[in-house]
Amino acid sequence: MLNIVLFGPPGAGKGTQSEKIIAKYDLKHLSTGDLFRKHLGEGTDLGKKAQGFMDNGKLVPDEIVIGMVEETIADHMDANGFIFDGFPRTVAQAEALDTMLEKHGIGISGMISLEVPEQELINRILERGKTSGRADDQNRGKISTRIEEYENKTAPVAGFYRKQNKLNNIHGVGSIDSIFNDISAAIDNF
Numbered sequence: 584m585l586n587i588v589l590f591g592p593p594g595a596g597k598g599t600q601s602e603k604i605i606a607k608y609d610l611k612h613l614s615t616g617d618l619f620r621k622h623l624g625e626g627t628d629l630g631k632k633a634q635g636f637m638d639n640g641k642l643v644p645d646e647i648v649i650g651m652v653e654e655t656i657a658d659h660m661d662a663n664g665f666i667f668d669g670f671p672r673t674v675a676q677a678e679a680l681d682t683m684l685e686k687h688g689i690g691i692s693g694m695i696s697l698e699v700p701e702q703e704l705i706n707r708i709l710e711r712g713k714t715s716g717r718a719d720d721q722n723r724g725k726i727s728t729r730i731e732e733y734e735n736k737t738a739p740v741a742g743f744y745r746k747q748n749k750l751n752n753i754h755g756v757g758s759i760d761s762i763f764n765d766i767s768a769a770i771d772n773f
């Protein structure tokens with residue numbers, strides 16, 4: 584299986600590039616943000632637990648996220664591979680992911696990390712907020728909290744994969760297609 588972690592701060596372009604990666608490599612998209620929004624929309628218990636954190640731009644607690652991912656992986660073991668988008672977001676999540684994949688006899692092939700300067704992230708998220716309908720995209724305070732959460736809790740995840748020689752940094756500014764070309768070149772080396 585080709586299992587990719589797509590990594591980067593909020594607004595880095597993970598959703599956009601995921602779509603292109605999935606189309607080219609035929610992978611199952613596992614976006615924890617999308618899964619949470621689906622639970623929220625359906626009013627499930629899990630959605631209710633996650634809502635307060637999401638509304639405030641905070642990370643949802645690890646045990647809630649990990650349980651949801653574990654279930655989704657088990658349900659899609661017939662896929663060619665997974666693209667993990669927005670997960671893992673803490674080192675504890677990264678460790679849990681390795682353990683769950685090992686149980687299925689698989690592992691992470693590599694990480695793609697999209698690098699984008701902070702001001703560009705804020706501009707992109709505010710622009711997206713005009714049409715995404717996401718409350719967390721429309722408020723500068725919430726956007727700043729998300730970027731702070733990223734820097735404090737999520738950025739160390741890159742080091743976790745660097746130690747495993749799986750980290751690939753990709754410059755995330757430029758045309759969607761040129762960024763995708765760089766990503767494809769990295770994936771073809773996994």
Ligand code: ADP
Nearest residue numbers: 593594615616636637641642643648669670672
């Ligand atoms: P973005 O990358 O633009 O911030 P996402 O759609 O990935 O957006 O996530 C939206 C929100 O969902 C996050 O701010 C957080 O509250 C929650 N969330 C998503 N994935 C995780 C995760 N792996 N761990 C904790 N919280 C998460």
